Amino acid sequence: MPEDLAAVAHRAREASRLLATATRADKDRVLHAMADALLTAADRVLAANAEDVAAARADGTAEHLLDRLRLDEGRVAAMADGLRRVASLPDPVGEVVRGSRLPNGLELRQLRVPFGIVGVIYEARPNVTTDAAGICLKAGSAVLLRGSASALRSNTAVVGLLRDALTSAGLPADLVALVPGEGRDGAAALMRARGLVDVLVPRGGAGLIRSVVESSTVPVIETGVGNCHVYVDAAADLDTALAIVANAKVQRTSVCNAAESLLVHEAVAEDFVPRVVAMLHEAGVTVHGDERFAAHEGVVPATEEDWGTEYLSLDIAARVVSDLDAAIDHVRHWSTGHSEAIVTESRRAADRFVAEVDAAAVLVNASTRFVDGGELGFGAEIGISTQKLHARGPMGLPEMTTTKYVVSGHGHTRS
Amino acid sequence: MPEDLAAVAHRAREASRLLATATRADKDRVLHAMADALLTAADRVLAANAEDVAAARADGTAEHLLDRLRLDEGRVAAMADGLRRVASLPDPVGEVVRGSRLPNGLELRQLRVPFGIVGVIYEARPNVTTDAAGICLKAGSAVLLRGSASALRSNTAVVGLLRDALTSAGLPADLVALVPGEGRDGAAALMRARGLVDVLVPRGGAGLIRSVVESSTVPVIETGVGNCHVYVDAAADLDTALAIVANAKVQRTSVCNAAESLLVHEAVAEDFVPRVVAMLHEAGVTVHGDERFAAHEGVVPATEEDWGTEYLSLDIAARVVSDLDAAIDHVRHWSTGHSEAIVTESRRAADRFVAEVDAAAVLVNASTRFVDGGELGFGAEIGISTQKLHARGPMGLPEMTTTKYVVSGHGHTRS
Structure with missing residues (x-):
């Protein structure tokens, strides 16, 4: 530990x-002050970011990664808007989760309270800096941020503004800090900081998340890897199925709730496979299909690896399954536990899929793209948990707190 | 991994x-069948246990540890009763935690669902075998049990009965199993079984829990170490304070919610210290005190180590503090985050203590001994979580589940 x-x-x-x-008013005032500071000093942030981008380009970073790193006025404004949106959400701290008067007269309340200190380890997007800081602060916790080295100048500039805003609002600047340390040492120290840091949230690609989950002695909330399936059942309305597959795969490809695999029931395969292949090809999607799919021109034969791949691109794995059981077995085997969809008009098929698929979210006749804190009405989210402990699915403000039991008596003793 | x-x-x-x-009916039937089997075949369990006890005695095990290991008819009956009590509790699985209709017409429900597989690592008490199995099964999960080597014959006999009861009730015996492997290898394999086991719950002493928390790649729920404080405020009713200290320290000493430290406000020290020392000595308690306490005959001078010790015996650390701030600072520094009590008639002091002490439970004018699933009305508990993720405080049936979002639409796609 440095x-x-x-x-x-x-x-x-x-x-x-x-x-x-x-109070909530205190916290919201700070969030608005932070948003104001970002807009007022956008030039400073953009100048720092330009240096990061230039350095990354000189290092030969690919263009799509440069795009993730790059800020512009619109993106800075979106970061400020994000902070204001968090300010508009209810304060989770102090919520009475459960309360009762026990038979012996003791008053029992379970209250939401802050974690204390949240660590966030993330990759190049500098907007995570303000997103994470805003959510943690509103949830009453200090936040220690560890972004990637390539975004260090941008993150330093942003965190400097956030700290100034805290001070000017009368709160300690130390509520938001970058984790010190060169290269990987800083992240490694954060992962070993059990007792100093209450929770660690990794945000980024599968490799980053796996490394944090395996190395950390601090409790981790695993987020975001989504090998999401759409299963088109025998009883599906095929127009609905086509629209859902298109939306889940194509509407936005680089996100964890995009579909990566398509399963089609044998009974509708003859009708549906040609239609869906045509639609996907039209949309520029490469289909990695089993034999049934690969019989169509342009479909690439799928390998075993395709069933387990989170493409995050215009690619989809596709397979015909013999029945609902085979579909559920396939999903249970390959799912990353994020979001899984069935398209069916059969209540029985929907109920079985919902009950037997083990994931943060199961969708019936709806696109996987809805599994998102904003879409589900939770306001902001710090990520989508794919683990079973603590929070599962989109993590909004309540999920970024813990609870405390308060037991009040009048000299009660146990007999 | 073996x-x-x-x-x-x-x-x-x-x-x-x-x-x-x-269904709940299925699960309750199995729990009752298990209880019946324990009573019917108590002889078999007691014979196996007698071998464990004899072997432990031959190894020179201390008498109080032999007592933990030992079963008798009464203890077997209590194990059976525990299973029936779990059967009497509501089924947590299927509970709708949250539900709404979104503006776009999507139906959103968050349901309680089972973890899947729970691992439990525990020390000598063989009753944990049935307690853990009962709670996990009622919560819908399979359970993999790893008791101590000294109780292997007892645990094997008990698990054999539980598995037979599962089979006779038409459920798979494999829902309850002992973790295979010699010596520490079995526990070590269980801690590395990420992906195979969903949650690991260690039950036992501080050493066991620390080792699981530090070594496990499976998500862990930390339980039970309690360095619990009672703080007697300037505004305390001293008779109430005396009764609470007596109850919290003496009523049962070997449990995690017993008090281990006493803090007394300077303003009442002159009155209260002699009274509490006399009461504690009368009850056979060794007081490890600061200078103010050590001025009384029979009080042992406390060392720094005493402030951090979970004695689990007739010992208590005791100190006079200058004010509420000093009390809160002491508790924040030495607390294990289990249960902390204040005795005061001052609303302001109580509110500050409740807000600023960071623990699973904070008690006002009540004994720390109430922090227990049974006492707080949760029915059974698998342990008391001292961590902030997932569950904090007594973990009953709902805490032994996770959730799943179910999103139902009519061909909804995201725009």
Whole structure:
């Protein structure tokens, strides 16, 4: 543990004590001050970001990665809007989750309280800096941020503004801090900071998330890898199925709730496979299909690896299955536990798919793209949890808190 | 990973699919059948246990540890009663945690669903075998049990009965299994079984729990270490304070919710310290005190180590503090995050203590001994979580489940 991180974490802990008892009004004022600061000092952020982009380009970074790293006025404005949106959401802290008076007269309440300190490890997008800071602060926790080295100048500029906004609003700057340390050392120290940091949230690709999950002694909330399936059942309305497959695959490809695999029931394959292949080809999608699909021109024969791939691109794996059981077995085997959809008019098929598929979200006659904090009405989200502990699915403000039991008596003793 | 554990876990996974859709009636029938089997075949369990006890005694095991290991007819009956009590509790599976109709007409429900497979690593008490199995099964999960080597014959006999009861009730025996493997290998394999086992719950002493938390790649729910404080405020009713300290320290000493530390506000120290020392000495408690306490005959001077010790015995650390802030600082520094109590008639002092102490449970004018699933009305518990993720405080049936979002539409696509 570098001395640095321990020192940063201790200052964050002290600061978090003040934040834990801050009112919603205090917190919202800071969030708006942060949004204002971003807009006022956008030039400073953009200048720092331009240096990051130039350095990354000089290192030979691919254009689509440069695009993730790049900020412009519109993106900075979107970061500010994100902070204001968090300000508009209810404060989760203090919510009474459960309450009762026990037979012996003890008053029992379970309250939402802040975690304390949240660590976030993320890849190049600098907007995660403000998204994560906004959600953690509103949920009453200090946040220690570890972005990628390629975005260090951008993140430093943004965090500097956020800290200034905290100070000017009368709260400690140490509520938001970058994790110190060169290269991978900083992230490694954060993962070993059990006792200093309460929760770690990795945001990024499958490799980053796996490495955090396997190395961290701090409790981790695993997010986001989505090998999402759409299963078109024997009893599907095929027009509906076509629209859902198109939306789930094509509407946006680089996101974890996009579909990556298509399963089609044998009974509708003869009708549906040609239609869906034509639609996908029209949309520029490469279909990696089993024999039934590969009989169509332009379909690439699928390998075993395709069933387990999160493409995040205009590619889809496609297979004909003999029945609902085979579909459920395939999904159970290959699912990453994110979002899985069935298209069917059969209540029985829908009920079985919902009950037997083990995922954060199961959709019936709806696109996997709806599994998102904003779409489901939770406001902001810090990520989509694909683990079973603590939070599963989109993690909004309530999921970024813990609880505390408060037991009040009048000298009660146990007999 | 020994092939064995993977094979056992795969069979448990298949079995858990059936259990996930079992009705409450199915599950309760099995729990009663298990209780019946324990009573009917108590002789077999007691004979196996007698061998364990004899072997442990031959190894020179201390008498109080032999007592933990030992079963008798009363304890077997209590194990059976525990299973029937779990049967009497509501089924958490299927509960709608949240539900709404979104503006676009999508129906959203968040349902409680089983974890799948729970691993439990525990020390000598063989009653944990039935407690853990009962709670996991009622919550819809298969359970892989790893008790201590000293209780292997007892646990094997008990698990054999539970598996027979499952079979006779028409459910797969593989829902309950002992983790194979000699010595520490079995536990080590269980801790590395990420992907095979969904959650790991360690039950036992601080050493066991620390080792699981630090070594496991499977998500862990940390349980039970309690360095619980009672703080007697300036505004305390001193008779109430005396009764609460007595109850929290003396009523049962070997449990995690017993008090281990006493803090007394300076303003009442002159009155209260002599009274509480006399009461504690009368009850046979050794007081490890600061200078103020150590001025009384029989009080042992406390060392720094005492503030951090979970004695689990007739010992208590005791200190006079200058004010509420000093009390809160002491608790924040030394608390294990289990249960912390304040005795005060001051609303302001109570509110500050509740807000600023970071623990699973904070008690006002009540004994720490109430922090227990049974006492708080949750029925059974598998342990008391001292971590912030997932569950904090007593973990009953709902805490032993996860959730799943079900999103139902009529061909909804995202625009």
